[in-house]
Amino acid sequence: MNFKKTFLPLFNPLSKDNPVIVQVLGICSALAVTAKMEPALVMTISVTAVLALANVIISLMRNTIPSSIRIIVQLVVVAALVVVVDQVLKAWNYEISKALSVFIGLIITNCIIMGRLEAFALNNRPWPAFLDGIGNGIGYGIILVIVSFFRELFGSGTLFGCQVFPQWWYDAGYQNNGMMILPPMALIVTACIIWAHRSFNKDLQE
Amino acid sequence: MNRQSNTYTIIYSIILVAVVGVVLSIVYQALRPKQLENIADDTKRQILAAALITPASGESVSEVYASHITDSFIVNSAGERTDASADPFDVNVALEVKKPADERQLPVFVCNTDNGVKYIVPVYGAGLWGPIWGYVAMDNNGDTIYGAYFAHQGETPGLGAEIEKPAFSSQFEGKNLFSPDGQFQSVKVVKNGQEPAEGAYVHAISGGTITSQGVQKMLQNSLKPYEAFFDFLRAKH
Numbered sequence A: 001m002n003f004k005k006t007f008l009p010l011f012n013p014l015s016k017d018n019p020v021i022v023q024v025l026g027i028c029s030a031l032a033v034t035a036k037m038e039p040a041l042v043m044t045i046s047v048t049a050v051l052a053l054a055n056v057i058i059s060l061m062r063n064t065i066p067s068s069i070r071i072i073v074q075l076v077v078v079a080a081l082v083v084v085v086d087q088v089l090k091a092w093n094y095e096i097s098k099a100l101s102v103f104i105g106l107i108i109t110n111c112i113i114m115g116r117l118e119a120f121a122l123n124n125r126p127w128p129a130f131l132d133g134i135g136n137g138i139g140y141g142i143i144l145v146i147v148s149f150f151r152e153l154f155g156s157g158t159l160f161g162c163q164v165f166p167q168w169w170y171d172a173g174y175q176n177n178g179m180m181i182l183p184p185m186a187l188i189v190t191a192c193i194i195w196a197h198r199s200f201n202k203d204l205q206e
Numbered sequence B: 001m002n003r004q005s006n007t008y009t010i011i012y013s014i015i016l017v018a019v020v021g022v023v024l025s026i027v028y029q030a031l032r033p034k035q036l037e038n039i040a041d042d043t044k045r046q047i048l049a050a051a052l053i054t055p056a057s058g059e060s061v062s063e064v065y066a067s068h069i070t071d072s073f074i075v076n077s078a079g080e081r082t083d084a085s086a087d088p089f090d091v092n093v094a095l096e097v098k099k100p101a102d103e104r105q106l107p108v109f110v111c112n113t114d115n116g117v118k119y120i121v122p123v124y125g126a127g128l129w130g131p132i133w134g135y136v137a138m139d140n141n142g143d144t145i146y147g148a149y150f151a152h153q154g155e156t157p158g159l160g161a162e163i164e165k166p167a168f169s170s171q172f173e174g175k176n177l178f179s180p181d182g183q184f185q186s187v188k189v190v191k192n193g194q195e196p197a198e199g200a201y202v203h204a205i206s207g208g209t210i211t212s213q214g215v216q217k218m219l220q221n222s223l224k225p226y227e228a229f230f231d232f233l234r235a236k237h
Helices: A002-006 A008-014 A027-032 A037-061 A067-092 A094-100 A102-109 A111-119 A126-156 A167-171 A183-200 B006-050 B061-068 B160-164 B166-172 B209-236
Strands: B069-075 B106-113 B116-126 B131-139 B145-152 B187-190 B200-203
Touching: A002 A008, A008 A126, A027 A102, A027 A126, A027 A183, A037 A067, A037 A094, A037 A102, A037 A111, A037 A126, A067 A094, A067 A102, A067 A111, A067 B006, A094 A102, A094 B006, A102 A111, A111 A126, A126 A183, B006 B061, B006 B069, B006 B106, B006 B131, B006 B145, B061 B069, B061 B106, B106 B209, B116 B209, B131 B209, B145 B160, B145 B166, B160 B166, B160 B209, B166 B200, B187 B209
Parallel strands: B187 B200
Antiparallel strands: B069 B106, B106 B116, B116 B131, B131 B145
8 A cells, every 4th residue: 555655646647647538638739759660769768867857856845945036947947958968869869869959948838847846846856756757658658659669560561660561561552651750640649648548548538 | 945936936047047058068068079970970871962973872982082183272263273271171162152153262172083083063042941052073074063952941842842852953964054155054954844945954853843942042152153164174185
């Protein structure tokens, strides 16, 4: 029971309280970076790192932050972490950083991050805040990976850049669905996930 | 101290910003050399792409570059090699194309390919939303384009951004910059179904008119100063 309670912030966001499909936050970047699996995975890692660290830092500072400027303080912390992530990517994975371009910088505006800082980190100790950050980052990432799996598979016939559909398939007349590459399909795939998720979790239905 | 007081708030924000500033500048300083290396590698990859050479994944771009690019130098608009000590690789083409032709420093990269020696020159211009640039590899007759590579900063995906696709850039292969009687004509980018009065041409991108025109202007403006150098190659040939 105690174990369950301690790790509630970690496991809850994975399904029952998923930031993307239940709270419907972070949709913008979920649509933008899911045409291929590799950028989606790097984006997941980046958001999780920023979210976990920001949660811990804000949680450590929570008793000192003047309430009149707390949003600004949160923004400064998040912005600094995002710049660090951006610089690290530029140094160690230049190709991916080119592919993600502005979306790394836009992690700052990801509603999930500000949402978790306001709702959780400001009122909790660092350890639960850390778990909450990791949990929400992974919850966000699961959806990104599922969406990018379908988009890359049917849009390009590849996974992580490796050809999946055999050549004779194409020779027989199969064609990649160009629609899958375009942003609208990300919305439709996400909506299908929400549909499936809600029909399994009847208590989430409104 | 009262956490809601103005003094506390102001001091708090000053300390916060100072700490964040120090941390960020340390990160920047620590990662800068590695980033510059990546940017140089990316430029080398683009230069090689113009000569239709793609380093395999896992291969070091710098090594492939070193094994193919045998020489590089800077020429002036009279086609003479300048003895400037500047590295052609470091010439800022974005600034050079704005100068009058006779003041420009014109980098040339000599590339050894399976199909003979090619001369690669940089081009730079403006698209619809931002800069476009690229590299053009010339055959050693100074007339025929061997390959071209184009890139852009922020052209519209699916429209202007198509210039970076091989489907567009491969059209340039085999086009002649000069008319049969030796007049410099560059390569025109025209709408599908049209033909310019004279000179070589490629098809523009549907829906990417401004970017396509940008490519045409970029080639005209960036390659024209090389005319004397290309003449020299043609005479030698």
